[in-house]
Amino acid sequence: MTHEKQDDSAVRPDPGALDEQRAGDEIADLSARIAQANEDYHVKDAPVLSDADYDALKQRLLVLERAFPQLARPDSPSHRVGAAPAEGFGKVVHAQRMMSLENGFAETDVTDFVARVRSFLGLRDGDLAFTAEPKIDGLSLSLRYEDGFLVEAATRGDGTVGENVTANARTIADIPHRLSGAPAILEVRGEVYMSHADFQRLNATEGGRVFANPRNAAAGSLRQIDPDVTASRPLRFFAYGWGELSQALAETQMGAVERLAAFGFQTNPLTRLCHDVGQMLAVWAEIEQQRATLGYDIDGVVYKVNDLSYQTRLGYRSTTPRWALAHKFPAETAWTRLDRIDIQVGRTGALSPIARLEPVTVGGVVVSNATLHNEDYIAGRDSSGASIREGRDIREGDWVKIYRAGDVIPKIADVDLSRRSADSAPYSFPETCPQCGSDAIREPGDSVRRCTGGLICPAQAIEKLKHFVSRAAFDIEGLGAKQIEMFFADPILPIREPADIFTLAERDARNIARLKNREGFGARSVEKLFAAIEDKRRIPLERLIFALGIRHVGEVAAGILARHFGTWDALLAAVDAAAHEPAFAADDKDRRAALAGSPHWTELTTINGIGAVLVQSLVTTLTQPAERASIDRLIAQVQVIPATVRQIQQTPISGKxxxxxxxxxxxxxxxxxxxxxxxxxxxxxxxxxxxxxxxxxxxxxxxxxxxxxxxxxxxxxxxxxxxxxxx
The missing domain is CATH 3.40.50.10190 (BRCT domain)
Structure with a gap:
């Protein structure tokens, strides 16, 4: 029953071997990858990272944050749940946060979980019961009832603010509109899902559109702007928990779930009461054996402390309750041939290898690509040069074992050396950028090789522009990834840097070949595009900072900087002052020590939530001549809205x-x-x-x-x- 946790931590050095610089860089990289995965999964309903890979990244991040607590970022995904709600729906502030769950992967994780609970509560002996229930792979939903009537339904969103989907939730047959005998205020929480049979029928009748999997179909159906579309979709709902209550449902988890069933909610019949680790693992094994025949997707078993008074005492971490654990199932696997390895270049210059596979079906989904992470992973070594996977480097032409958990780009778990060709050669990772030919270098301790081309690298420029117009940045309607690629290559109306976006209409007016006359455009669509661009000439400071795509500066860090400095000019003044410190020009090893005592550097690094690694990236980016000139051209085209300071609720010991x-x-x-x-x-x-x-x-x-x-x-x-x- 024990299974190996499949992640990419094997290619990462032990935290004890890292200095603060290297740890900070890796934390920033992990944070960015996890944040993007949250956006893909919770907002776009289009995940591109497997559950196993996602869990591995979060575990590695937690390990580094524990080893280097001074580098833990305020915008760390370890402190966040889900992703911000999408546009198009009203927002609902949850009366009680909707949390995520801590994950376990092996029997020892379950044993450790029970031991932690006993230690926290001071229970050395005696009965400590847990419930065990299937972990449904669907979309979390909170239903608010007042005086027995359903008044509001909201998705989880980022855990604090969700999307108002009340009209859509009312169309789901499993969700009662009225309850009898319920508390005056009752928030029922559970999972919206779609059965396998309904999913297959939907794909067969949806006018040619094929949903990737039942989870995507359920999420996309619930989050329709038109409730009639949701009503036409066969959605179901399992209740398993609650939020705000005016009166307790019961004294135990099991009793409360039984009370929800009495109100008319569907609860999972496989829920069991367990009194020790052995019983918990036995239920896990029993449910795993039934997984293929349940008729709906599950990806593990959730254990919860049964005594609700104990749950109250145990409380919560930043994003997860201490009284619950999700014991995940192993990922599904398949063997196929790796045809070739391609290199993609990201907006920070990172060279990311992608395995192109002979298409193979894994868990009912055809996959043809796999992430290869970095050159050390391909070579079968960690960043210190030590061999991993027993020397099983990955080569073009190899037969590889891949795994997936959901509709995702899979990961290579193993290589069949017995089927390797005699003339096979190790893959030679490029030392120059495949897009612009610039040197691609690895900084000491960094697992990623990066192109040094900067603005001259078309791949970086395109990705930076895509980031610039993304939802959390300028969010320009009608100017998405495809349009950016088209305009970047356009010889007449090129968009090569952000400022070009805001001169597009002016340049088009001077051209004989007008945009409205081109194939794929028309007078109305061009008018709407130009209006959308004009609408974003006024931009909040935090969005501007995030939109610049500065390495290590995520949404939360951008907000912190904006609220600290208030204006763009104030931020630039602080950055310029720090850049003029004599020590900033010193070698990296000397620079960090010398700058530690400099006043301008200290002003930046002592901002709560802003570390030295981020500051160094910020100062370097904003003071590079070409980059600064490009940003100055952008600032000349827009009006930056100053930031306001958020009021934080205080307690008698806040900040002490x-x-x-x-x-x-x-x-x-x-x-x-x-x-x-x-x-x-x-x-x-x-x-x-x-x-x-x-x-x-x-x-x-x-x-x-x-x-x-x-x-x-x-x-x-x-x-x-x-x-x-x-x-």
Whole structure:
């Protein structure tokens, strides 16, 4: 029953072998890849990364963030759930956040989960029950009932804000419009899905359109602008949880689910009550054996602490509850031939290898491409040169084992050396850019080779422009990826840099060959395009910063910079001042130490949530002459809207540093730490001059004495519980 977790961590060095620079670069790379995967899955309903690969990236990110906590980014995907809601729907702020789940992959993960729960609760012995239920592969939905009537339905969105799909949800037969005997306020949470049989019938009757899989079909059907379209789709709903309640449903998870069933909701009949790890694993094995015959997609089993009072005590991490675990199933596999390896160049110059495969069906989906990550992965070594996969490098012509979990680009899991041709040669990763011929280099410790061509590289320029017009950036309607590619190659009305977008109408007016007369265009479509461009001449500062595509600067970091500086001019002034520090021109090893004490550099690196790696990328990009000139031309065409400062809810310990010492008698140390962090405090392990508050139980010892000597406020457990709202 134990299965190997298939991820790409094997090609990444151990965190202990990394310095802060290399760790920061990898954290930024992982964050960007995970954020894009969230967008593809939750907003576009078109995932391009497998569940297994996604889980592997998140696990690696968590490992690095634990090893280098000072580099943990405020916009880290480890702190976020899903993705921002799409345009076209009203927004719903969830009364209680819709969380994600921690994932487990092997029996030891389940054992560790149960041990953590016992440790957190201080339960060495005694019965600790868990429910076990299938993990449905669908779309999360929250249903709000007031006085028994369905008043609102919302998708998960980013966990805090979702899409209002009330009219669409009312068309689903499994969702009651009215409840009898329910609490005055009841938010029912569950999963919208489509059965295999209904999915096949839909594909056969949808006018030639073929949905990739039942999950995509369910998500796309629920998120239709026209409720009549949703009503025509065979959607179903399983209830498994709840959000805001005016009155508790029961004292246990199982009892609450039974109460939901009594209200008329469909709940999963395979849900079981387990009293130890052995029973949990037995249910997992039983459900896995039935997986192919259930008639709907599942990708694992979810375990939840049954006692709801224990769930309350365990609480939540930033994105996941401590009282639940999703035990994933192994990914499906198949063998096929790798015909060739192609190299794609991204907007940051990264050379990404893609395996072109002989088409093969895996889990009912035909796949022909696989990600190869980087040159170390292809060569079968990690970045230090150590061999991995027992020397099984990947070569063109090899027979390879691929896996997938959902409709995704798969990953190569193994190579059949017995079928390798005698004249096979190792793949030679290019050291020049296949698009522009510039040198492609690897910085020390970096797993990615990057083109140095910058603005002269057409691949980078095109990808930067695509990013510039993307949803979270300028979001120009009618100017998508295909249009960018067309205009970039256009000899008459080229768009080679962002400023060109805003001069397009003016240049078109001066041309004899007008855009409206070209094939694929017309007077109305050109008019709408030019109007959409004009509409985006006023752009919020945070969107502008994100749109520039600066490496390591994601949406959240762009927002932090915008709110800190307020205006574009203020940000540029700080960047220019930092760039003029003499130490900025020094070699990398000397630069970091020298800049640490410089005032202008310190102003940037001490912004909460902005680290040295990001600042170095920001300053380097904005002060390169060609890049700066291009940005200046853009700024001349737009009006940048200053940022406003977001008001943050405060608690008595927000922003303070706490230390716990001695024995806490009414909650475990882990529970106390979690409560403090949830209230906005930082928890340290030792007392120092930066400590604001020491919570001392019996046996406090030297920490209490040191706190007294430093003038740190010391309180007992009773006072701590009063502050924390516990009892």
């Amino acid at each position: 540093t706490l230390v716990f010492t001695g024995t806490l008698e009414r909650m475990t140390r882990a529970e106390a730490k979690a409560r403090a962090e949830a209230m906005g405090a930082k928890v340290a392990g030792s007392v120092s001059a930066k400590t604001d508050l020491l919570v001392a139980g019996p046996g406090a010892g030297s920490k209490a004495a040191k706190a007294a000597g430093l003038g740190v406020t010391v309180i007992d457990e009773d006072e701590w519980l009063r502050i924390a709202g516990g009892s």
